Amino acid sequence: MTRISVVLLLAVMASALYLVHTQYQSRRLYTELDRALAESRRLETEHQRLQVEKRAQATPLRVERLARDKLQMRTATPAITQYVTADGAPVVAPAAPVAAGGRP
Numbered sequence: 001m002t003r004i005s006v007v008l009l010l011a012v013m014a015s016a017l018y019l020v021h022t023q024y025q026s027r028r029l030y031t032e033l034d035r036a037l038a039e040s041r042r043l044e045t046e047h048q049r050l051q052v053e054k055r056a057q058a059t060p061l062r063v064e065r066l067a068r069d070k071l072q073m074r075t076a077t078p079a080i081t082q083y084v085t086a087d088g089a090p091v092v093a094p095a096a097p098v099a100a101g102g103r104p
Contacts, residue, residue: 067073074080082090 084090
């Protein structure tokens with residue numbers, strides 16, 4: 001009887017230790033999951049903020065203003081347009097006819 005009692009006592013102790021270890025791992029994984037979800041929410045919020053900022057930066061009026069001011073770009077007109085032929089020689093486009101209202 002004593003041997004069986006010792007074996008059963010060891011089995012109960014091993015089972016108890018395994019239970020404690022499993023609960024510890026479960027709690028650790030749950031906190032890790034909670035941290036990952038919080039990071040996911042933070043990144044999603046930052047992504048949405050950046051999307052709004054991107055849309056604000058890409059408005060046509062702002063792009064046109066930057067093109068004129070920083071890049072010294074101007075609207076293309078037939079008077080300043082040059083076409084290049086296959087041999088590389090530039091060909092100046094003829095001026096567009098002016099309509100009765102004064103606009104091409």
